[in-house]
Amino acid sequence: GQNIDQPTEMTATEGAIVQINCTYQTSGFNGLFWYQQHAGEAPTFLSYNVLDGLEEKGRFSSFLSRSKGYSYLLLKELQMKDSASYLCAVPGAGSYQLTFGKGTKLSVIP
Amino acid sequence: EPEVTQTPSHQVTQMGQEVILRCVPISNHLYFYWYRQILGQKVEFLVSFYNNEISEKSEIFDDQFSVERPDGSNFTLKIRSTKLEDSAMYFCASSVTREGNTEAFFGQGTRLTVV
Numbered sequence: 001g002q003n004i005d006q007p008t009e010m011t012a013t014e015g016a017i018v019q020i021n022c023t024y025q026t027s028g029f030n031g032l033f034w035y036q037q038h039a040g041e042a043p044t045f046l047s048y049n050v051l052d053g054l055e056e057k058g059r060f061s062s063f064l065s066r067s068k069g070y071s072y073l074l075l076k077e078l079q080m081k082d083s084a085s086y087l088c089a090v091p092g093a094g095s096y097q098l099t100f101g102k103g104t105k106l107s108v109i110p
Numbered sequence: 111e112p113e114v115t116q117t118p119s120h121q122v123t124q125m126g127q128e129v130i131l132r133c134v135p136i137s138n139h140l141y142f143y144w145y146r147q148i149l150g151q152k153v154e155f156l157v158s159f160y161n162n163e164i165s166e167k168s169e170i171f172d173d174q175f176s177v178e179r180p181d182g183s184n185f186t187l188k189i190r191s192t193k194l195e196d197s198a199m200y201f202c203a204s205s206v207t208r209e210g211n212t213e214a215f216f217g218q219g220t221r222l223t224v225v
Contacts, residue, residue, distance in 0.1 A: 033213075040199075041219070042201055042216035042217055042218050043216050044216070045215070048213065087152075087153065098145075098153075099155070100152045100154070102151070102152040103152060103153075
């Protein structure tokens with residue numbers, strides 16, 4: 001089976017940096033996704049990691065350590081529009097069934 | 111930019127009634143999915159569909175649920191006899207392939223309220 005843990009909520013200040021952690025247990029690893037979900041809207045793709053290390057994409061970066069079953073999403077230069085839930089998700093081995101974590105609700109304050 | 115579209119955006123139905131949720135996946139995508147999200151809970155996989163048949167389904171996807179691709183563009187989710195606990199946001203998604211690194215594109219969702 002698959003299990004994903006993320007903090008439920010985080011608060012950070014506009015302009016700051018925030019790190020959202022995700023730990024996972026899977027029966028077979030096939031990469032890890034991060035999605036952003038604004039309230040009442042669809043999840044939108046942010047990143048995919050399958051190899052260890054940091055992948056940078058503008059203000060957002062994602063890190064993976066397969067040996068530790070750990071990933072984080074790093075958001076720099078926070079903007080008010082970054083207030084959203086951030087979902088960590090893993091596909092099943094040999095399938096595309098995504099198992100999502102409960103999401104981390106990020107609130108960006110002035 | 112191509113997008114997955116879902117209709118209706120909101121649906122209110124009485125318990126025991128049948129509902130059909132509609133989705134138009136991105137045109138060159140071959141894999142289609144339904145997910146649901148009960149208010150305040152995580153996004154949960156329901157079913158995946160490829161080549162006109164179900165390829166995977168979760169425990170949630172019981173006999174009350176069915177999916178269909180009635181024509182070349184639409185992909186539908188039918189709930190035969192709705193229950194109160196079926197109230198949720200239902201997301202359709204599609205992807206080009208089912209390779210692990212393939213991004214799934216989600217529609218804006220249909221909010222189903224069963225009363």
